[in-house]
Amino acid sequence: MITVRQRPGTAKGVLFVTVEDETGYANLVIWGKTFEVFRKVILQSKMLMVVGKLQIEGEVIHVIAESCHNMNRMLRIGLDILDIGSVHKPARADEKDGGGAQGDLFKSRDFK
Numbered sequence: 001m002i003t004v005r006q007r008p009g010t011a012k013g014v015l016f017v018t019v020e021d022e023t024g025y026a027n028l029v030i031w032g033k034t035f036e037v038f039r040k041v042i043l044q045s046k047m048l049m050v051v052g053k054l055q056i057e058g059e060v061i062h063v064i065a066e067s068c069h070n071m072n073r074m075l076r077i078g079l080d081i082l083d084i085g086s087v088h089k090p091a092r093a094d095e096k097d098g099g100g101a102q103g104d105l106f107k108s109r110d111f112k
Helices: 032-044
Strands: 002-005 016-023 024-030 048-057 061-070
Touching: 016 032, 016 048, 024 032, 024 048, 032 061
Parallel strands: 024 061
Antiparallel strands: 002 016, 016 024, 048 061
């Protein structure tokens, strides 16, 4: 799951992404050329799979991204039967089906 996307003006086009899974956090380094190729995938993904070079120093994990893949479909599997707490959208009174986990779970931001 993507937790943070950062593209500092001083980073010469490099995008830094923090991801989290059940084992902890990792930092993705996405060079400008790679970002341009996978721009849509990176910006629209809430759950991202990355192929790249792994660098580990102590407890800090970096992945130099070579390709990125949108895995948002994995977020929707079984949402109707899983209780994932605060991720569910609150039901609106005018929704006959009670709302719940329909639509996007989290809004994505478009960094330009």
